Amino acid sequence: MIIRIFTFILTLLLFAGLTYTVLSLPKQTKGLGETVSLQMHNSGVSNPVTAVLMNFRAYDTLLEMGVLFIALLGVYSLSTSQKEKKPLLQSSVLKRLGGILVPLLLLLSAYLLWIGAHAPGGAFQAGSIVSATGILIFLSGWKLDLSARHFFVRLLIGTSLLVFLLISAVTLFLSHTLLEFPPSYASAFIFLLEAAATVSIGVTLFHLFLSIFSQPKEEH
């Protein structure tokens, strides 16, 4: 009980301190919006968020792909494989609905990937829709083996990291700076990176779900 009260008071103090910090921030800060908008014509895309993610701070995204990959490796090395091939939800309605939804979802993710150059959208949103499609396929019990035993699936998981490293090497060769795209080729580079990132994010998120979901329920 004492611990509860003590923690409550401590959290309240933290809330007060953080609130004071936020309220006392200078009101007239410029931020980085202006810097970004001045350089937009060099970025190859017209959506500022995509320009920051894939061009100005592309190394962030490169490292993030590394984080996703390492997290999946960690999950794989810890999880015990289970040979259970029983579909979870056996419903003819779900099967039919999946047949309609899967192509639609893939189309939607391709649209989000493409629109990311001009409007909110991009690789992360498209990738999460790809992974949702995978989960839908898995749950409705289609006869489609998506497990990571296949070389092709493993290749898809590694695609974005490989493409990122390849393009890093190319840009290092072209402009002597890591991931600095020449303005005339920038949109092509960005589209390539985003397409690879979409596929990898989608498959990786789906496999994170799959390997957690198929853990054994009790110790053997």
Add this chain to the structure above:
Amino acid sequence: MNTLIVYPLVGIGLFCIGLYALIMQPHLLRKLLAVNIMGSGVFLVLVSLGMSNTNAQQDPVPHAMIITGIVVAISATALALVFMIKIALKTGKAELSNPEEK
């Protein structure tokens, strides 16, 4: 008073609620959820501060950082879930032991 100030305050509130739950809840899944709520609070503070500095044009850098952060948070959560399942399989329960009960 700027109405935009509500958003960072809600973010700080979420962070503090998550921190309290992280300390007080013994169940590991609840701790994991608490960490995720704390992360949401941080994202909300970051994006709302990016919004408030110029009203005409938003700062895209916090947006990009949050998109990156969400994906990293998902993968960290997945890894932590596997740890939790392993602990639950070894010890029979997904909770930290309470010293007061011994």
